[in-house]
Amino acid sequence: MPHDVRHPPERGFSPIQTPQSVAFAPRRVLAIVLRHTYVLKSSFPRLLELAYWPTVQMVLWGFITTFFVSHSSWVAEAFGVLLAGVLLWDVMFRGNLGLSISFMEEMWSRNLGHLFVSPLRPYELVASIMTMSFIRTVVGIVPATLLAIVFYEFNIYGLGLPLVTFFANLLVFGWVIGLLVSAMILRFGLGAESLAWVAIFAFGPLSGIYYPIDTLPGWLQPVAWAMTPAYVFEGMRAVLFDGVFRWDLFGGAVALNVLYLGAATLVFLRTFTTARKLGLLLDVGE
Template sequence: MTLRPLRALIYKNSIIWLRSGFRLADFVFFPMVDLAVWGFVTIYISQISHALPSVFIFMLSAIILWTVQFRAQQAICLSFLDDIESHNLLNIFIAPVGVVTHIAACYLVGFLQALFVFILQAVVAYLGYSFSFAVIGLPCTLLFLNLLFMGWSIGLFSTGLLIRFGHTSATLIWVIPFFLQPLSAVFYPVSVLPHWLQIISLCLPPTHVFEGMRQILATGRMDWYHLQWAFLLNVLYMLFASAIFKYLYEEARKHGSLTKYGT
């Protein structure tokens, strides 16, 4: 097989975002709104509480990095959702391209989108709040990659639900990230959670990413302990998500869901 089918799928999955005003808004506008709201809130909190100035950079860094995971996940799910809405899912699944190629195309588009929004937010944060992401330095790449991997895993899991249960499960595409956000210690250290929640939280790769991020911002050095855990957990989550997706795909074929939701 040549790269021609993969290229076609990447093109297809990229363009669907540009053809719908609502999706474009979701892709570009809302991350900017998030950044503005959180930026102003943290400025206000810093002013009234005379809190450490680092609260401000903690919050901005967290919101920018969280978007990476969210974008990577959304790109995968919405490609399949678009095919379901267009009644195009059958055409996609009867094409002589393995499911792995479809997923690879979605992953690449997820990566490009996450990178684009990350850069855009970093530039706006610099221009709007004089906050430079350069303070994190090179480890930022590793934090970015870990959140990308987690986004891919959630995306794969959500897509499995989508092709097995159709539109009824589409809400989960938006719900899962917001369910994980409070557990992932994005905006506060894991230590503020009750002990039993800390145990759950430390089983999630993003928790280690955000703990690592705060440590770099506070001390200027990277704690490899957190990054190692994030990578290890990401490998496990990716394997788990792949197994669940394969199971749900086979269940969809067994129950006729691909044809039920695809036409």
């Protein structure tokens, strides 16, 4: 006899439920696990990120521990040297993140295609997101510097004019990383957006934020000296320890920044040209 649609369902089950569907089903759990496994396998940045953070933390704190074991009185020689390192490192971090986030906000809102229907040029976009990075960095870092005065009586502005050079060089290097990350996101999609947060921390152990560059193994020191932050943080310690501004370190930082910023801008603009030809400005998925 045909089922009477007016007949109420069996007690305890909705019309679309059966005893089998209510019971816990491992196959459904496996289906969701497989779904996320396939997403993970198809995205190298996500896969890399799993091992990235533990490795970076281990390397960074390993070098810090190695240095302090043999230089236990080092911090006492220059009050606030660690705080200065933290605050200046945050300038580079904010510079990178401010640029990357400004670019990704255009991708999240699917606005790149609309922007470039207008007369806007790619290099004008680069200039605008650099400006936004500067604004975001200043807004983010100034409250922290003021709180350092209140809580710890450490005034980083006491560094004087050298602070301006440290800030500028670290901000520009942050732009370098941000432009390269933005180029990768533009080329490979939002699946690579986590690089905006994780890429910069690879430079932490090699930047000499909390310890001199000569703490690193000999084979790593040339790698560190090939990057701007090493010159900045060594210059910071020279001011705090010896009260002198190292023009040689300043010159090295500026020269590297000019080279790297030019190269990163070129990479971004070339990637943009490729993305426009491939129609990626409208395809911003993962």
